Amino acid sequence: MTIQEYVERGREAMEAIKDYDQAQTDKLVYEAAKIIYQHAAELAREAVDETGLGYYEDKICKNTDTPAAFWAYLRDKKSVGIISENKETGIIEVAHPVGVIACVTPATNPNVTPLGNFMDAVKGKNAIIVSPAPRAAKSTTHTVELIREAMVKCGAPADLIQVLSEVTLANSQALMEACDLVIATGGSGMVKAAYSSGTPAYGVGPGNPPVVLDRGYDLKEAAKMTVTAVGSDNGILCDGDNLLLYPQEEEEKFFQALKDEGVVLFEDKADVEKFGAVLFHDGHPVPELVGKDAPVIAKAAGFDIPKDTKVMGLKIDAVGKANVLNKEIMGPIVVLKGYESFEEAVAMAIQNMEEAGGIGHTAGIFSNDRKHIEYYGERIPVARVLVNQPTPDAWGPSTNGLSPAVSESCGTWGNNILCENVDYIHLINVSKIALPLDVQVPSPEELFKD
Template sequence: MIQRNSERKTMDAIGQIVCASGQAYTAYRQCTLKDRKRTIEAVRKGLKGAVMNLAEMACRETGMGHSVDKARKIALAVDKTPGVEDLQTEVLTNDDGIVLTELSSCGVIAAVHPCTNPIAVLINTTISALAAGNAIIHCPHPRAFHSSQTAVELINASIKEAIGIDHLVSMLPTTGHHVCEQLMNHPDVDMIVVTGSSTAVSAAFRADKKVIGAGPANPPVIVDETADLDRAASAIAESAAFDYNLMCVSEKAIVTLDCVAEPLLTAFARVGVQVLDSKDMEKVERLMFNADGDVARRYEGRPLKEILDRAGVVYHYPAKLAVGEARLNDLLVMKEVKIPIVPMVRMPDFKSALTAASQVEQNYHHTAGIHSRSIERLDEAARAMRTAIFVKNAPFISSIGFGVDVPCAFSIASQTGEGPISARHFTHRRRCVLSEAFQIK
């Protein structure tokens, strides 16, 4: 009886939040594009002063990551998430008239988030949803509930001050798989965006609504004998060490040719990466996996020293990342493990290296990359991997906006095909046709 009463209260709370979001959406639909721009600028301004505080809160609450790196992620989401400029109109004219295709808002969006990048994903998703003209309800990971709540409160205060609308951005009063599924299945929720596991994406599909699904990843990077090894080592070290390798787009395994393996390890040592031998890597694997082959999540997003100390491996100060040799079928290679230790697999030639990288990526169609000076191999690898993101001769984190002038995206919709998501993906495409007019060619 107590459990039923609790479930009823949760369903009532969800119903009230969805109702308030629907009313906010109705009001927001009356706003102009200038109003949307003003809203987003207010949100950016309201969050800027809280970046470090939110980063520290997220680190404490989740027990994962590095606060300075988390602050960089949050700042990137605040500054470089595309706004209304992402909503491009398509126009076709001919002798028969004009066809106009516009991107129109969806309505009330349910957003389910991971614990790895909770605040950056929340902000990135919120700005995208607002730019597209929607209301959004967040369902954060239980390990990031309070930091997410703080971010939502700051966002709502900014929106209220800018355009006077309440509840345009909301959050559930509690969280968990069951609560998220109740929200996703609510009849007045129009769209679902999930950043996380395949299980969460599958639950979203069962709700029978428009779904953007950012599922699992295991990004491999190929290094061939033509590569600039110092550049490759530096790029991998920058990306894989960032936030203790919590990013879904960061390099999780290296596949290299046998003839270049030793020089590559030397290049890693030159840029401050600790090189582990095969016995050390075996100790790390025993620490990171239980008897059933499941990842020991308590060590994910933790500093290199802590993990090596726990594994019984000597840590070399001040390394932030370690690289060590492994076999293709090792669990550290074939499963996504979010730690600052990257396994390296040797293959005899480029063809077998490309095949191995495809095995490591496991058809998640998420992220992969290569370091090579060969144009033919850059092209061949990109075609073979078929990932939403493919990075050539650069750190993988550059693909979402770090250090380069590209739009920020923290959700990579590999399962539903949108790739790096932005405002345009939070819309419906609508076609308007006018016969025998407006063609002046």
């Protein structure tokens, strides 16, 4: 089937549901979420077996928590017809579909990225066509097939969601050019291709979040949340911690707290350098070690660690370009560096993103000091600052006010047009009906008189 035929099928599917009301539309959103939730373990197993990335149990959680969080967020939102009216301004907002959306998805999230994109898209009565990562084509295709089954059970066209059967760079590029909107989730090269396709596009930037541990914060809690952030899905989450900055005088106590949580620490400079040598080649991550279990990575560096180790910590001497380990590792490893003053910690966090990558994406802070939190938030160039939470909560679970997303945009810092999580509202055109206002408009002379 040609790319144009995929697009035409998507348009026909949209035409079939153009008169759906809000309840009918929300039924499609619900059933898509439900069927992936019901097949969570099966899809997780397939994803790990096919891609070799991540951790099976964590992927099950992704496949249950994501549909639940998306549905809880979307179920009471208006997205069909008139969605709001402001009597004070005289503005009535009306929602319209954007059209057929090309969704380029990564190997790291072959199940929840297609699902999240579809739930947001069909909420506005759009259709999507998924271009899967070649490494995850089987798992992504199965995900799409399940959602298609759910659509048919609702009496809706299966072609509201499609997946390319032949995954090539040329087909992906052609799809982006033929659709009405692109959501590109993956590497920077692919995002640039989306922006150069001539089609409006939402992209994401690379992650590499720095986290600052402030003085006075509970060290055990910080260690616990660090393990959650770094260990989740073997560290392949773009919003998972990479660099953690801690008060220098609390090093011994904090390192012990990390060890108590099962983290294996490497503090000797020569040992740490061995990890840099095996994880990166010419400054680029070694693909064979991305998303692998901690003991596998340790073995490659010449170390034997307990088989049940989830996270390793590497102590470094300098941030930024001074050490290749400051780049996004995409593994269950946190890089550790002490600081003297809080201001120094913030400066190092910024320096690390500017020199080693991740600018615009996400940052974290463990702190009980509101002034420090605001100081950090006003200076750190990211779209999301996670306070006293694991940084992967940037995706928007119910425990914070961020909208659930499978694509986290990074603003102009990360060469993205959005500086927030990609949401259903970004996948509808909202037109404004402007009623006349009975107001007295001041004259220019009145406005500009001294």
